[in-house]
Amino acid sequence: MGRTTGIIATLQAIGGKWKPLILFLLLHEGTLRFGELRRKLPNITQGMLTNQLREMERDGLVVRRVYQEIPPKVEYELSEHGRSLQQVLADMCGWGFTHIDFMQNAEDINLEETP
Amino acid sequence: MGRTTGIIATLQAIGGKWKPLILFLLLHEGTLRFGELRRKLPNITQGMLTNQLREMERDGLVVRRVYQEIPPKVEYELSEHGRSLQQVLADMCGWGFTHIDFMQNAEDINLEETP
DNA sequence: ATACTTAGTATGGTTTACCGTACCAAGTAC
């Protein structure tokens, strides 16, 4: 078990284009219905959202609650284990803004240098 | 600029199968030659490693230092901005181990329940 | 009957990520 084992495990669990986003939303907004989540993720496909949520349910990160109603109502929220991602997600979010600033500054410097 | 902007920026900068791993190694081992890095990432292709390093250099995360020698010698290290990922990477690593334990326990419980 | 609702599933297609293999340059050692 190498030094990178932890990183690899994390990438397997929450890697990909959508999972960190979905988890971040559930963390900050609490319980959300399928359709709410979908509207907050403007470019995701319905199939993709279902698929990512099911994988995260299987991995114990997300809890799925189905109401026996018509039209259907299904809610999603983070499990306790899912909530343990809080720090990771907060850091990712914070560093992202740092990085945006950094790239913006780099760009400004280039504009100065080539007038 | 939505709440998820930071996460999206982070995914663009360090998303994918290899970047977090490479960054983590450079963070913990300091300066590494291309070949050293390659040996520590046992399954990566040479082309992939070059490619990922170049992208991260372009994004200001990694510094590339070329020595004018034959055979070639090229060293990589984190830039200051790259080092600002320290917290993110440490958390990812830590959570990964937490997750491995969690999955192991879940498995054990399943074994109990179906004897 | 018709339309509208929600949370899906199904099918097929495209795009991106990643891989394997081969090749190169330009020196040193034999």
Next chain:
DNA sequence: GTACTTGGTACGGTAAACCATACTAAGTAT
């Protein structure tokens, strides 16, 4: 001149991720 070194590049291919579109169930409202 042959082999070995390192850090690449170039090519073609595969597999995974992701997307668009159409369809469904089963109820309510008109």
